[in-house]
Amino acid sequence: MSHLLPLVVALPVLGAAIPFVFGRRFPTSSRRVTALVLLGQVGLAGAIVATVATAGAQAYVVGGLPATVGIGLLADELSSLFVLFIAVAAATLYVTVRTDASGPTDALWLLFVAGVTGIAVTADVFNLYVFLEIAGLAAYALVATRRGPRAALAALHYLLVGTVGATFYLLGVGYLYVATGTLRMADLGPELANVGYGSPLVLTAFALIALGLSVKIALFPLHAWKPDAYAAAETDVAALLATLGSTVPGYALVRLTFDVFTVDFLDAVAIVQGALVTAGLVSVVVGGYLTIRQSNVRRLLSYSSVLQFGLVVVGIGLATPAAVTAALILVLANGVAKGGLFVAAGLYEREFGAYTVSEYAGLARERPVLAGAVTVGFTSLVGLPPTVGFAGKWYLAVAAMEVGDWVVAAVVLLSTLLSLAYAARIVERLYLSSAPSDGPVAADGGMDTHRSRRAVAVTVLAAVATIALGLGSTALAEWFAPVVEGWV
């Protein structure tokens, strides 16, 4: 079985060669092959989750080298679920909303999947850097595939900021290596304890790694690339990046904090824990304020991620079992909700030429099902039951009260109010405002009903997933429990 682990990374990498080579000459067949590769990826990921469920965590060392020197891969409850989420999201978005008909760019889609899957399964900190850059490069190029200078400038900014983030991460890895002489996550935990948590090398390593990944998850004030890139990209690319682009680095931050640095490090160095919680809280408050001020819907959704990832970092900083579970659930909740909402935003743009909140006026009458699904997505971002967003915030609030941190509890509540302020504005526009007198206009020269129906379907799917994960959040927390309890 364990050969599944390298395969889940290798399949999209090798698959990427097909659209790259044949995409121009045989666009239709190349698209079919790409879809098949992505569906095969779902199969592999499903098999990995099934194996982990029956036989427990699976470790693999590439090339059969001894574990101490080889590059390790690890599928435990946590990483296997993220691999499955990546595979399902990428395949669903590809078969439903992929618009770029020029085959070669599909190679970027597959390389992005390979990169984020690699981040999820790797057990080696340098390997994680390489995958971070593979995913990053594919993402920059995907943003740039849209014609026109606006996308090019946004992609360049994304590239400059993203590369600085990844290089800070690399520098942090360098400090870790100098301190311990190993790059393997499983060895780094005990080795760092030997070095001593007060060591400047260890502290600097954590600061650099946290800084680097904060760029990738777009924590305030390192968030500016995100609204630009997600608003300038093609709608399908924006949906893919919004679902996975920050979700997987968010997972990586959790994994590195608790697997490599461990909770003992956080306990020993109070200033790190304080800094994490503070950075998270600031991101929640400022992110919420900035979200409310947006009129462009895609920018609004991007800023809302700044708020959501603020909550995630608060969860990491609190470092109790409930808080870490909350962080993981919130990462997934944001990914699912944003994926659906970005697809919906793309559909509103194409069908009605509606880019801003005010242009959404009365559109619920035109497409009631879509508006319903959008409402569910926003409900999850606000954090109301029975959605998965509620489950995440609930665990976080419980964790804050357990440790008696009333500031955090208050900010969690405030985040709900801030989110309600922007979510209610859009939902109110959709349902209660009357449509402009001249009626909706088709922006793209008439509707492509087939494509629209698929876009509505994927938005509804995201809404259903949001509620299903919400109702099943206890099961989700129990699934994560073996890993989380091993950490804290």
Add this chain to the structure above:
Amino acid sequence: MTTVESLLVDRGAYVVYALLVGIGLFVLVDDDNLVKKIVGLNLFQTGVFLFFIAAAYRVDGRAPLLAGEGPYTNPLPHVLILTAIVVGVSVTAVALALVVRLYDEYGTLSESEIVEARS
């Protein structure tokens, strides 16, 4: 020797690393010219590469050949940085390609002029 002198003599590579990272980041943030921003990014990355390579050094270290005699310098950071250099080259290529596209559109490399032309 004074502290500064001994720092330069014993830890010269680390001083250069700090300078490269600092100068690179400053150019990246401060300069208006998009190509110079990319040069800044490259300086920053090169600084980080130097950090790894300097960390691999040991006094009287030799090339890590099985046939040769030790003590060896640590080959692992060299290998890591070989990978990182490849990544850096790819990033630079993509960045320059984007700059070419922007230049074709606006006829300038100045970021502020591009932003102005857009609004």
